[in-house]
Amino acid sequence: MSCEEEREYIFQCPECGERLEVNGPMRETLVERGCVICSATVTEAAFTR
Ligand SMILES: [Zn+2]
Numbered sequence: 001m002s003c004e005e006e007r008e009y010i011f012q013c014p015e016c017g018e019r020l021e022v023n024g025p026m027r028e029t030l031v032e033r034g035c036v037i038c039s040a041t042v043t044e045a046a047f048t049r
Contacts, residue, residue, distance in 0.1 A: 009047040015040035022047070 009027050011020045016038040022030065030042045 007049060009049055011042070011047050013037060013040060013042065014046055 008021050008023050011022050011027065011030055012018070013035045015035060018035065018037045020036075027044075027047055030036070030046075031044060034040055034042055
């Protein structure tokens with residue numbers, strides 16, 4: 001159990017360059033479903049704290 005899930009991440013799409021601040025659950029959604037803007041495949045490497 002940690003509070004790390006609450007941390008926000010910066011997502012930057014490798015395809016369209018869109019930057020979004022996301023939280024843990026949103027990050028998982030992006031990895032599963034792809035970029036919300038261009039639908040590119042998103043990997044965990046696209047996220048920084
Ligand atoms: Zn994109």
